[in-house]
Amino acid sequence: MVNPGKRMHVLQALLALRHGPGAAILPPEITRIHMDFALKWNDGHLGPRKFWKTCLPRLKFWNPAIPMLVNRSDQQAGPATMSIYFRQTSLDPTSPSSSSTSSSTSPSSVAAAARNMLPLAQQPKSSTENEHPAPPPEAGERVVTIDMKNVHSDAIFSEFMAKTGATPVHPSPDEEVEMRQVEEREERATVDRAIVKKYIDDKRREERMLALARHEAEAIKLANQ
Template sequence: MVALIKRMRNLRELLWVRIGPGALLLPKEVTKLGLEFSKNKVGGHMGPRKFWREMLPRIKFHNPTIPVEIRRHNTPTGPALLHIYTSTSSDPTPAASDISVSDTTASTPPSSTPNPRDTQVPTTATPAHTVDIKSADELDILAQLVSRTGATEIKATPEEAAEMAEIKEFNVRREKDRVEVREKLAKERREEELLRLARGEVSAAA
């Protein structure tokens, strides 16, 4: 049973990154992605944070050669932006293929060559698209990315769909087992309590 639970957990983690929102192929023209938002959840930055945590890993998994740069600042009233660089963007130095994360503060000086929108991130490149994602939820941000790049959504294969069904069935079975175990333990505790009361009554009568 332990081995089965471990297998299901590993399978679930693998499927989580392979399929779902954000599982898409970016066209070859896309050379880099940038995401800028506040560390604070308030001020319209919840959606960008969820996009970063839940969807960006899938995007990166399916597009490992496209660098992703994350910039987080400390200002809730600051910008939340999605930058999309293409082969026509003036980005002379491709970044590493990993997701790079850096923190900026509200005191970050403005760039001498700013992005098309107000931003706290200095840059020497000009993205092909800069999208204001403040107050947008994560699905809206994904839709904006797909719309501007023409990315292709990756559907689950029949094998993956079968694996998802297997995980769902396993979770239902496991929850049923948990309920049965809880009910059994509760019943045993009640019986033990009744037995203790009965023993007390017998002792008191004696």
């Protein structure tokens, strides 16, 4: 049987990944997302860094097929930009079936398929040495950018949702119950930790006082010899 404490920790981590800022389903027109910002948080890069830490993992959880690449550099004075690539839809007012057929064989779809067919070692990866800056849009793609520098992560996420038209993911009733249980357990754990800490601190203070009393007693004994 799984330890209840371990199960609760796993549940807490899963709920934290599934819900919160960044929990959203992106429209099928989005082909990839690219973030470009500095390694350190200062000089206006705190918001992008927090978005990367908190929102991007949830976006990737709900949209695993969409490439999300992060390019970082040591240029703190440089820009902080998010590039969102969209597949351009056909402007020909034909029937829905022909429109869907043309979009499925669009140049951007072919390019995306070609990227995914590359060996893993040759596919673009996130970088901490400015190795993969945002590429220009390919044929059949358009790119929308968000200036993230000196912007709070919440504002970045709000602009991201507005420009992508993503659908927020809300917890189910069962998940809301589980989230309340996790929160209540964490509150009880905080109280328990405070009680244990006070007990340990009191015990250590008592031991120090006993040690000091023994030392003074030995000093008095030596002085009276």
